[in-house]
Amino acid sequence: xxxxxxxxxxxxxxxxxxxxxxxxxxxxxxxxxxxxxxxxxxxxxxxxxxxxxxxxxxxxxxxxxxxxxxxxxxxxxxxxxxxxxxxxxxxxxxxxxxxxxxxxxxxxxxx
Amino acid sequence: xxxxxxxxxxxxxxxxxxxxxxxxxxxxxxxxxxxxxxxxxxxxxxxxxxxxxxxxxxxxxxxxxxxxxxxxxxxxxxxxxxxxxxxxxxxxxxxxxxxxxxxxxxxxxxxxxxxx
Numbered sequence: 001x002x003x004x005x006x007x008x009x010x011x012x013x014x015x016x017x018x019x020x021x022x023x024x025x026x027x028x029x030x031x032x033x034x035x036x037x038x039x040x041x042x043x044x045x046x047x048x049x050x051x052x053x054x055x056x057x058x059x060x061x062x063x064x065x066x067x068x069x070x071x072x073x074x075x076x077x078x079x080x081x082x083x084x085x086x087x088x089x090x091x092x093x094x095x096x097x098x099x100x101x102x103x104x105x106x107x108x109x110x111x
Numbered sequence: 112x113x114x115x116x117x118x119x120x121x122x123x124x125x126x127x128x129x130x131x132x133x134x135x136x137x138x139x140x141x142x143x144x145x146x147x148x149x150x151x152x153x154x155x156x157x158x159x160x161x162x163x164x165x166x167x168x169x170x171x172x173x174x175x176x177x178x179x180x181x182x183x184x185x186x187x188x189x190x191x192x193x194x195x196x197x198x199x200x201x202x203x204x205x206x207x208x209x210x211x212x213x214x215x216x217x218x219x220x221x222x223x224x225x226x227x
Contacts, residue, residue: 008151032214043115043202043218044154088153098144098167099216101153 003027006089006102015111019076023089023102026070030091030100033065035074038086038104047087048074079109113137115219117203123225124193132188132222134203141208143186144216145178148200154218160186161208193226200224 006023013019021035031052036044048063050056050072056063062075072091076083086106090099116135124130136143142161146154156170162183171177175193180186190197200223204216 004153006153043204043220045218046215049215090153098156098159098170099146099154100156103151104153 001026003100004089004091004102007105008103010106010108012108012110013079015079015081015109017079017109019079019083019107019109021074021076021087021089021105021107023072024070025072025091025100027091027093027100028067028070029093031094032092033063033072034090034099035061035063036088036090036101038088040085044088076107079107081109081111084108115203115205115217117201117219117222119222120220121223121225123227125227126193126195128193129189129191130193130224132190132201132224134186134188134205134219136184136186136203136205137217139207140205140217141183142206142214142216143180144204144206145186145188146202146204146218148202148221150200154202157188190224193224195226198224198226 004025033050035048037047038044053065053067060077064073086104088104089102118133144159145157148154158168160180175191178188200221202221203219206214206216
């Protein structure tokens, strides 16, 4: 079993939809949780960063962490075609430290 | 300012040859990381440095892989006696490396290695 599990998708939604992306993990020592966005043929770029449990909102994006369930989510409101990318969850137990990534979920938002 | 740069961007080599992949981190970044990313997968950790010290090399697949960062800036990942299974995108990332603050890892464009 992988330390971090993520549904690879693809997920296809119409413009304006609410998107929910999720990851589960097995290592209870993880404290830092991140979502990266990766466009085709580009490197990952940080989208959201959360420490420990709770919610964090940034514009159309909301990250949630439930450490008791070992489950994290990223919500995208009013999705746009420009949101079409692969979304990778990542986590670590220390900072600075190696990141453990999920496989990524490919999202396509069609007009 | 300049981001993380990697060279070469593409490397094609024959099985059995050695390759050296270079990473130039963001100026002033203390921590430098190497990851390997297969198609359709997330990056997989290989090793990381704080300054010139290699902190963790638990992700290196075997002893054909090594990395160095002798002056605490540029890093080189070397793969000896390459095999076809080494073909992948090799990504470098750097971060400020300060514990206790948002410690974003900035990724480079990667080196696509193909072993024939």
